[in-house]
Each structure stands twice: as structure tokens, then as C-alpha cells.
Amino acid sequence: MRIRALAFRIWRQFLHDKRTLMLMLVAPLLILTLVSLVFNGSTYRPKIGIVDVPAMITERLSQEDVNLISYASTTSALDALKTQTIDAYISMQNGTPDVVLEGSDPSKNKAILLDLQRLVQASPGSPAGSVQPKISYLYGSADMSSFDNFGPVLIGFFAFFFVFLVAGISFLKERTTGTLERLVATPIKRWEIVIGYVIGFGLFTTIQAILITWFSVDILGMMMNGMLINLLLVTLLLSITALTLGIFLSSFANSEFQMMQFIPLVIVPQVFFSGLFNIDTMAQWLRWLSKIMPLYYGADAMRNVMIRGKSFGDIAVDLAVLLGFSIVFMVLNVLTLRKYRKV
Template sequence: MMTLANRVIRQTINDKRSVMMILVAPLLVLTLVYFLLGDSNYVPTVGMNKNTIPAPLVTALKAQNLDIADISSNDAQHAKQYLKDHQDVDAIFTISKSSGMNITMYEPSSKGSKAVSEIQKAMASLNPTAKMKMSYVYGTQDESTFDSLGYVFLGLFSFFLVFIISGMALVRERSGGTLERLLMTPIKRGEVILGYTIGYGVFAIIQAILIVLYSFYVLKLSSVGNMGWILAAMVLLAVTAVSFGAMISVFASSELQVVQMIPFTLIPQVFFSGLIPLDLIPYHLGNLCYIMPVYYGVAAIKGVMVYGDGFLQIWPYLFGLIVYALLLYLLNTRALKKFRKL
């Protein structure tokens, strides 16, 4: 028994990837979570017309942890349009005799929630029983978590599953000798990568279409924009996932090692997919989203589903996915050179 235990310990110590998985990966992920989910120093901005707000309430609001933007009465009356034009303002606070106290936000988010919390603290110091109505430019207060974050799950599930399948399959091809025999033929390395990408990309596209149709027609996920653009973003994201899986497989010698790389390759992308507002992340770490392929796909899907965007609004994200896929293709073609014996 002890002999077997000693052998397992020695094998694990000699496997650098296993050591990294056991010792380094948890610390890396926990550190990332600490920065992303820890206390934020973000100070929300609330727009209001001070002439329509009682002076004691204005004083109480100034004592809270928020910035006040003085807006005109016309802007206050058209709060939703103002928020569309000024996304640096997190909420509009208005008081009228007919509708009472109202808080208008751009969309359900932690930034808007923080603004509401500060307003409620100020109001509680004056009138604890006061009630406020809340509304959004995009989204509703009573929508479920799945409805409000459905765009994130669409992108993540598609990318994660395709990455796992393509990465493991390519490692199996190499370990079985199929890839080496293929490279001994006159076929070019670029054609090999393109062939694998097209082959697995077909199933990735089918999966993306199936996920979208099932989510909208069976799970009743709602979308403001055209479903066709959602499919386009999902397909591009799935094809990028195939290339991403191929790149990771180059550095793995077994299916297990592909799984071991998940904490370093996939988990960080979850946090930069839209679950957390990127401008709330300290030390400008939110800018890391631009090296995450999931960010581009999820941002395009959100634009269509939540804001009703069309091609003119989402094309930068689609272009980002195309550029990412092309760069991965070039990297994979170059990396494949080390497996060519002849």
C-alpha cells in the first residue's frame, strides 16, 4: 500500500502540470475572485434636478457615498432618453406629485443597485416608510436571473463545451499517431489546421444553433433584437472555440492535461464575460477582457438581446471574433511545425 502511495506521490511531483493544478491554480483563481468580487470603491452617479428635490433630502443625498449630477427639468422628465445619451450616469432620481419618487436606471446592474442603495439610505434618515418606484431603460425589475443573464450563459456554454471537445479530440489524434502520419504526406500544415477547424466547426455550428433555438422556443428566453445576429455571434464564437481548443491541445500530451489547463484558460473568461461590470474591477483589470474571446461573443449577444442592436452596433465584436480566430489559425499552423517529422 505504501509503495503504491509513494509511486503516486513521485509521479505527481514529476508532473509539473499536476503540481500547478494542485498548488498554483486555486491561488490564482482565488486571487482573481478577490479582485473581481471584493469591495469596490466605485462611487455611483445620480442625476437629479435639485430644484424639484426638497432641500433636506438633497443634503442627505450629498452625505452619502455618491456623486450628484444636476440635470434640467426636461432631462428629468425624459430620464430614459437621458440615460441612453449619458451612460456615465447610473440613475435618475425624480420626485413629482403625480407619480411620487422614482429611480430610473439604464439596466439591472450592480452599479445601479449601489446608486439605489445610497438613495434609500438618504431617504431612510428622513422618512423610513417612504416608497420609491424603480424602472429601467432596458430590462424589467421582475425578470428572472436567467432572463437578465441569459446572454452570458449562451456564450459560455457554447464556448466551454466546444473547447473541451475539440481540445481533447486533437490530443487524441496526436497521441494515436494519426496527426504524425497525416503530416508525413504532402499536405500543408495550414490545410491540416483548416481541415480540423472545419470538421469540428460543423458540429460547433450545429450546437450553437441548437442552443439558441432551445433557449428561445423552449425556455422562452426573450430578445429585443433579431435572432439572426445572435446566431451569427454564436457561430463565430463556436468556431473561435475550436481554434482555441486546438491551440491549447498543442501544449497538452493527454486529455487530462487539457482539463488541467481549464483553470488558466476558461475560468478567467467566465469573470470577464459580463457577469461583473468591467468598469467596477479595480486596477484597470477590466481591460483584460480584450484578450478574452468570450467577451466579444457575449458582448455581441447582449447588444442584440438586451439593447436591440443590429449589425451596425455589434460589428466590432463580430470583427474581434474573426480576428481572434485568424490569429489562432496562424498560431496553430506555426505550432504544428514541431510535429512534422519530414
């Protein structure tokens, strides 16, 4: 009887805690669905530009699993390469195939080089097979590792994750201990409360951003071709976005456990759309989800700085989007405080 009573109490407790019940039953299905959609996408086909190459090479390349795009000059092909419209381009320089790889993704580099190797092996007596192509890289090098490619994404992920979690739990304690209620009882305005909390937590967010940036570049030796101040700025804005989001979502949690329940719903989906996995192989409707993920813009800006050596102007759009996310979440925080005081 005592065992049955204990079991019934646990069952009733779970039935009354709808959020935990949904986490156990729905969250695994959601994550498994995302994994299935990501890994069961179409096979990536490298996009190769061609500039005045012999018809024999073009014909042979068309038989490979690649997308060929013709350009009138190497200048236009290079412009397309800089904007990641293509992954490489081939031109003829003094009778020798000249291949320029975009270079920021080792997996794409490897796929293109394998296609070129098959081209040479399949045409031993032709111009394509008699001369070894010249290989050069716009960004990166032949020695670039996968960690150099994934590293910027990992920096963004860990900065976002820990700030989100710590800020959310810290603000939750402010509510559960009555500190927030006492604060809103004063004449201070709601927007002043939000700004104050953001600045207060933001100090430690800045320290974290500086530490992560320094450790990744100087200790782990991640590839760094851009300005360190730009990388620090991206990390800081991404952390502030996580800070404001964590504070906002903590308003819907009553315990630290409930705050952690947001991880599979808010953090995990961003991993799939951050750039760790090739978004180009996903279904078109699924790619649009990446546009509402802060980590997508943070990782893109970090790769542009660390791998491609881009300047502030090149990452301005990503920074503006991250700033926009932060402002939206701060406004939502101000609106959420209405339930504590109608001022």
C-alpha cells in the first residue's frame, strides 16, 4: 500500500507538471525530427565557376556531381567566390588549368579536389590529364583543419549557451528571493530595471567574451586572419543576445529545473542551424529557420572574421541583426515586468 501510494504521488506530480511532461514526451521527438531533417537532406553539390576552359574539361566536369557556372572573366568569378556564390573556379593560364578554391570549408575543398583528381585520371591523354592543375586558395590553405572551420561556431555556441543559462538562473533567483518584487515597488521604471540588469550582467559577459576570444586564438591556436577587436565585438553582441533572451525566458520559469527545460527547445535547435552542418543540403523551407536563430548570424560573422579576414563593414549586417535581437528581447522583458507592476 505504501509503495502504491508513493507511486501514485509521483504520477500525480508529473500530471500536474505539464512542462516536465512535455519535455519528456515531445522534446526528444522534436530533436530527433531535426536530426532526421538535417542528415537526410540532399547531397551537397559543389558549385564550380568556369572561365574560358576547353570544352573537353567542361564536358568531363559536367559528368561529375557538381554545378557548373560560366563566367566571362576571372574578375567576375573571383567576385562570386568572395561572396560564397561558388566554391571554386577554374580558368586557363598559359595552357594550365588554374583552380582557385574559396577555401573556408575543408570538406568542400576535399570534394572539389577529388572531382579534379578523377578528371585527371579519366583523361590521361587529353590536355586535362597531361597537365596537373595549379591549386590556390582564396581563404585558408591546404593545411586547414576541420577544427579551424568549426572553431568559430563552437566559440559562438559556448558563449551563447553559458550566458543564456547563467543569466536566466540568476534573474530567476532575483524573482524567487523577492528581490525583483521589492525593486519594482520603488519609483524606478520598468525599462530602467531591464537596462540595469543588462549592464550589471553585461560586465561579466564582457569578461567572458574577452576570455573566450583570447583563449581560442592564443592558447588553442585557432585560425585568425581578421582583427581581434572584430571577433571580440561579435562575441560580445552574441553574448548580450543570449543574456537578454535568458532573462526573458526566466520569467516563464519557477525553478532552476524549469529554466534548464528551455535548453532543448531554445539552444539545441540553434546548433543544427549554426553552420556546424551544411545548411545548403537542407530543404528550402528548413533553411528559413536559420534566419531566426541568433547563433546563425554570430557564427557567420565569426567565420568571416577568423577564416576570411573580413573587416567590420563586411560583418555589419550580422552585427546589426544581433543588436536587433537584443533590443527585441529587452522590449519583451520590459513588457513582461508589467505583471509585477502596472507602471
